[in-house]
Structure formats: structure tokens, C-alpha cells
Amino acid sequence: MNPTLTIARRELKGYFASPVAFVVIVIFLLFSAFFTFMLAGLFEQGQATLSQTRYSLGFFGWHPWLYLFLVPALGMRMWSEERRMGTIELLLTMPVTPWQAIVGKFLAAWVVVGLALLLTFPVVITVNYLGSPDNGVIVSGYIGSFLMAGAYLAVTSMTSALTRNQVVSFILAVVICFFLILAGYPPVTDLLTNWAPTWFVECIASFSVSTHFESLQKGIIDSRNLLYFLSVMAFSLFTTSVIIRAHRAG
């Protein structure tokens, strides 16, 4: 079997052997249901949609914020635990390239998030029962949400490789992801437009997950949006490999 998949399978088992995966999935489901139905007022808005609108964050609009804490919590042990326990020495002296190990670990965590996302299906059923939403837009929203989680996870993989302390890795990941949200958050961009040229504001905003996620929520599967998320992942995972190599070189 491909070593990447072997590692991914082991990691996945690890997530479910410890309660990490269950805790993350349950909290994600509880909070997304609470926010969607109680805070965003899905029933009251009189519109069969899961996307965020001008007046409400809807269902998907909460995801950047929910992921902000849950994804780093899920991924923080990815490499720091490996370093703390010394198993990294075992793993990297196996006939496995560091890249295979990095991707394997990343995929396993991404599957856990994907599972959490799949388990939100009752929301989809609810809006379909109440009205007739555009299911294409919903699928596009789900794709966006999944990609965004992947981007957060890749960032967490990077911060996790930096330190053997999980708490430090968690906090660093939260800070970086928070920046990725804020760069395109209207209150921040509004602040910038007052004094910065438009191109600068657009440039900053284009680094943000919010901008790209919002257009995916509108049902626009634009190659630029996909490319954005994929390049955040590729860059962060590549940086992970650089950090691991630097750490080994001493």
C-alpha cells in the first residue's frame, strides 16, 4: 500500500482512538446548529438558503469562525506530538519521504473535518423541506467550506511542526487563521478604504479566506477561488516540510 495512505489510515485511527475527533465533530455540529437556527434565524429569514446574506451569517457564514478554533484544536498535535514522543525519528527513518508523511497526516485530519461537514446534512434536508433552495449553491458552499478547513489545517500543520508544545502550536495557528479571516472582513476593509488606495485594499482582501469563501457560497466555483485555497494548502504544507528539514539538520 502507498505509504501516504498507510500513514493517513494510522492517523485517522488515532483521531478516533483518542476522543479528539468525536469532541471536534460534536462541538462543530452543536455550535453550527445553534448559530444557524438560533442566532442567524434560519426560520425567520423567510428565504431557503444556507449562504450568508447581508443581514445574517446563515449556515456557512459561521464556518470561518467555528473552524478558527476547532481546526487548530484538531491539528495541533499533528507534528508536535510526533516530536515530543520521539516517534518522528521512527517515522522518518522508515522508507518514507517527509512529503508522504506530511500529506498523509494532513489528509487524515481533513477527512475528520469532512466527516463533520457531512454530518450537517439535516440542515440541507430542513431547507429543502421548508422551501426550494438552489442545491447547486449549497454544494458549492460545502466545497468552499471544505477547502477553507483544508487551508486552516495546512496552516496548523505548519505551526505544529514548529514546536513540540501543542498549546503553542494551537495559539499560533489560531492567530494566523484569524488574520486570514480579518484581511477580508468588511469592518477591516472598510477601515482600510478610508486611507489606502483601492488596489491595496483589494490586494489585502484577496489574501483572505472570507472573500473567496463568500463567492463560493454564492455558487460561483471560480478557478481563482479554488486556486487560492489550494495554494494556501500547498504553501503551508511545503513550509511544513522546510521546517521539518531545518529541525532535523539541527
Added chain:
Amino acid sequence: MIQVQNLRKEFGPKVAVNDVSFTVAKGEVLGFLGPNGAGKSTSMRMITGFIPPTAGSVKVGDFDMLENPIPAKRLIGYLPENAPSYADMSVAGFLGFTAELRGMSGDAKKKAVNRVLEMCFLENVQHQSVETLSKGYRHRTCFAQSIIHDPEVLILDEPTDGLDPNQKHEVRTLIKKMGETKAIIFSTHILEEVEAVCSRAIIIDRGTIVANGTPRDLKLRSEQAGAITVKIVDGDGEGIRAKLSHLNGVDRATLISQRPLTLRVFPKKNSGSDDVARAIADLAFQERWPLQGLHVEEGRLDEVFRAITLPDTKTKKEETK
């Protein structure tokens, strides 16, 4: 099987390993000795490809570890220091995982796992998770991992550390047996282990090799090597010592203890220990000393070790004095 050439590793300004070269052939068990912090683990990490050397090269089989790491790593089984393993996995699960990483699947994997479970006496705990095991079991689990693919090269960093005497004995027997067909490097602090298991030993101190030879050769370097210990039931210690020191070919004789009367006779450089021993026996017969024992010392490894390595308690200043 293993060729290490001019290996060097710097951590910042500190030189951890300096110009280490040696080879290990199939059928050889190389003991890696040295005080703590001498660079044993760092050398092993470079040989197994975990950390890249600052300079020098490592060749395993036909493959260079830097240029061709994957096939080189395939040939190696490695037990890192402190025997790490994934705490959340069961023993059999962990071994299965490592077997899969080694490219095994299905029946071959099952067979390999069962083989090492049996070899390392882990059958009773195979379904237990690693974190519930005692240190000895964890250690053996990691050891089992290193031999799961029946590697040609085995690198063991302190394989008997933390084991009880019985387990130590089992592991030593295992290493010795596997040493007949594999190239093995293992590090240890325990000198008797080297004598029991190794066909060759390297002593490393502050990053450089200070001795390289068979345990027998190394022991000959000891001051005591070739000296003759004489035990006599009773007698006038000082008188006997004087007579012994005047024997032909004897450099000096020292009184070690009075009761039982024990003396050590050091032959001159160019005279053989056996001849001197015979002369002592003859003298004892003539003088009617109640001789209890007479034997030629082989030399002691710990003495050699102490003589050529510096204890880490000594500071650099003392060293230069």
C-alpha cells in the same frame, strides 16, 4: 554493508561528531561505546538518515544515504534511543503499521507481525495499547519493529537500556544470533555486553573515534593485560613480593591484599606472560608456598574505557593542564 566516511556533525558552534569513519560487514556486530554525550546517538541518527551530516557520507548496501535515502532506509532496521512508539496503538497494530510502511501487506504482513511477536516475547500483550505497557515491554515493542522486515542492517541505540537482567540476556542472545547473518551496530554503556556480544568495538569520545578493534585487542591495551595474579593461602607477603620481583623477566610485583595473600606480577615488556607464569610456579614449588591460584590477566575493558575517555565531570580547563 555499512560504510561511514569522514562523518561530521556540527550543532551551531558545537562539533558533535568529528571525522568518524568505519565499516561494518555482514556477520559483524559492532559495539559503539562512549561516555554520555560522546556523539553515539548523533552518529546513529546520521547513519539511519534521520539527520543529515554536515560533511561526510554514509553508504548502506549499495545506496548512499544522502542521494538515495529510500532504498538505503529499506535495508535498515532501527531502534532509536528511548524506544519511541505510538502510545495510542496496540502492540500488534503498531507492528502492523510499521510492516505496512515497509511495504508488506496481507499474509506477509500478518506473518511478519507474528514472527516478531514471538521473537520478542510480546504475544501476551499484543492486544494491549502501548501506553499501558511497562518500560521493558515498550522497549521490546520498538525492538520488534526494527526487525519486522528481517533487515540486512540493524542499528540499535541502547537496546538493553531499561530492561531487567533476564530481558537483557534475551536481547543479547538475540543480537548475537542475528549478528551471524546481518551487519549490526549497537551502542551501550555496559561493557560486559560488548564482551559478550560484539565481534568488534569502537570507542568514541567527544565526537572522535579513540579506539577501534576486537574486544580482545582493546583489553590488551589495559595496563593490567598480561599481568599475573598470584594467590597464596598464607605467608610473609613482603618477603614473597621481594622474591617475585627478582625473578627473571619480571618488571615489578605488587602486593594487592594480605589475606588471602594476593600479589600481581608485571612481566617486562619483552618477556612473555606464560614464561613468567611458569617461573612463578617453579619458584612457588621450590619455596613450598601454598599456592592457591595463578592466572594471566586478560585486561579489563572498563580500565581501557576510563583510560582513553574523559569523564564529562572534568572541565575543559583540567583537560588542557
